[in-house]
Amino acid sequence: MQGLTLSWLAERNAYKFPDKEAIVMTPVDGGRTAITNDTFDKRINQVANGLQNRGIERGDKVAVYTTNSIPTLETYLGAMRIGALPVPVNHRFQAEEVQYVLEDSDAELLLFDDHAAEIVDKIHDEPTVPDETLFYGTDRPDYADDYVDFREQSGTNSVEIASSRVDEAMLMYTSGTTGDPKGCLLTHDNIIQMTVNGIVEKALEGRDVNVDGRGLIVTPLFHIAAFGMFVNNYYAGATTVLMDGFEPNRVMDVIEEEAVTSGFFVPMMARALLAVDDFDEYDLSAFEEFGIGAAPSGRELKETISEAFDADLQEAFGQTEMSPTTTFLQPNQALEHPDSVGKPVLNVLLKVIDPKTREVVEPGEIGQVCYRGPTMFNGYHGMSEKTDEVFDEEGFFVSGDLVRQDEDGFVEFVGRADNMIITGGENVYPAEIEETLHEHPAVDEVAIVGAPDDTWGERIKAAIVPVDGQEPSAEELQAYVGDRLADYKKPREFVFIESLPRNPTGKVLKSPLEQEEGQLVGWES
Incomplete structure (x- = not known):
């Protein structure tokens, strides 16, 4: 082995911390299953041997089409141990989307579970679906082999084949908000350097890495x-x-x-946790770090989280192509720079360019x-032209995100380049308006889109999900924005809906909102 690989971490932890719990599975519907580092390493070897027995090679x-589970992680690291690449498949994908990923990735084997069985039942005879299929769950279909039998019937001898930290470790697909998902080739070093960045960022602020920590993961492992x-x-x-x-109540029970000691949540989840009945009755004394990201969160939400959980609040920003973290907002910065996503992490170089001139x-x-x-991906699988397009002459990955960076290095996300609105000749960035409206006490969720307009080219349109029991008016919300932002940034059209449309990754889909009929207000200005 040349350098540190992800699968070697299992061997190391089994040696140094054999009896410590590696993973504790706490399903939403109740129950608890825990495995030690020693057991986890043995299972990874069993999966690696089993995959080799099925003809899987370096x-x-x-493909792993499952909800979060211990077998999900066993299969990820078991594949990595023999130099194969796990391909996480979004467990919210429907049949056509699953087939796309299986075909695009050239998957040789598929693991799926109860949650995915209905979809796989529809497509298992299609040529895009691998002949080798394993099932983890309670109602195994005839065409698939049982995962537990597959694992238990394999040997525990170590079979580490990934010889270098720069070997490709996994094929991770983007969310596909503006087209088909793209498969990002990530190396062992990409992902481990991401972790090193995080450890160093904590050390730079005088915070310790908690070896005895218990980190909660509720977001999907795909x-x-x-x-x-x-x-x-x-x-x-x-x-x-x-x-x-x-499920907010279950999450709070598990935290207690x-x-x-730590957890990461998107803003929608954070609001749901804060709204749990009897929140103040929970024992949160062990909880030290509250991570937030993936969507805008303003000062009010950050202040509420910090006070309610009495924990360090930190925010991360990035994307799949960067493994993913590129900027980090430290706890001591979160309330001083609430609109920022932090500064570039130690081993990421960042520049902001004019989209037209590239200066x-x-x-x-x-x-x-x-x-x-070093966290930058190796390119898109099977898409050499697209890969060439996203790298500039200096070797920088050119993302589709628009930001502004101040003189102190703090970065503020203002939106996706393809979501920018041009109204009356002015460039408007939805994220800024969304953050402002999120602060209104009657607004649960919001999305800003552009709607065609004969006079202005585009008008700003707000899709609002009100807080339960609240009925904010369009005029009230428009005035709220107008008091805080320039007049041309005020939404002129409002749509009130029960929920925002989202893709299978949970990101808001804005194109359907452009078709919704809304209420025009304040148009005389």
Whole structure:
């Protein structure tokens, strides 16, 4: 082995912390299953041997279409141990989307579970679905072999084949908000360097890495952010507390019962946790770090979280192509810079460029953010032209995100380049308006889109999900924005809906909102 690989972490932890809990599975519907580091390492070897027995070789792809579970992680690391690449499949995908990923990745084997069985039943005879299929769950179909039998019938001898830290470790697909998902090739070093960045960032602020920590993961492991959190825990020798979904009351119970020390939540989840009945009755004394990200969160939410959980609040920002974290907002910065996603992490170089000229913009100006560093992916699987398009002449990855960076280095996310609205000749960035409306006490969720307009080119349209029991008016919300932002940034059209449309990854889909008929207000201005 040349350098540190992800699967070697299991061997190391089994040697150094054999009896410590590696993973504690706490399903949403109740129950608890725990395995030690020693057991986890043995199971990884069993999976690796079993895959080899099925003809899986170095470089082959192993698709994993499951909700969060211990077998999910066993299969990820078992495949990595023999140099194969796990391919996490979004467990919210429907049949056509699953087939796309299986075909695009050239998967040689598929693991699926009860949650995915209905979809796989529809497509298992299709040529895109691998002949080798394993099932984990309670009602196994005839065409699939039982995962537990597959694992238990295999040997526990070590079979580490991934010889280098720069070997490709996994094929992780993007969320596909603006087209088909793209498969990002990530190396062992990409992902481990992401973890090293996080450890160093904590050390720079004088915070200790908690070797005895218990990190909660409720977001799905098919996403690099959740898998990255597992690696963070595992690298430090800490325990991962895993859930297969999000139910606010159950999450609060698990935080208390498992003495959870850290967790990561999107803003929607954070609001739901804060709204749990009898919140103040929970024992949160062990909870030290509340991570937030994936969507805008303003000062009010950050202040409420910090006070309610009495924990360090930290925010991360990034994308799959960067493994994923690129910027980090430290706890001592979160309330001083609530609209920021922090500064670039230690081993990520960042520049902001004009999308047209490709020249670096001045501090405070909005531009397209670009990154370079050891966490940068190897390229898109099977898409060499697209890969060439996203790298500039200096080797920077050119993302589709628009940001502004101030003179102190703090980065503020202002939106996706393809979501920018041009109204009356002015560029408007939805994230800024969304953050402002999120602060209104009657607004639960909001999405800003552009609607065609004969006079202005585009008008700003707000889709609002009100807080239960609240009925804010369009005029009230427009005035709220107008008191805080420039007049041209005020929404002129409002749609009130029960929920925002989302893709299978949970990201808001804005194109359907453009078709919704809304209420025009304040148009005379």
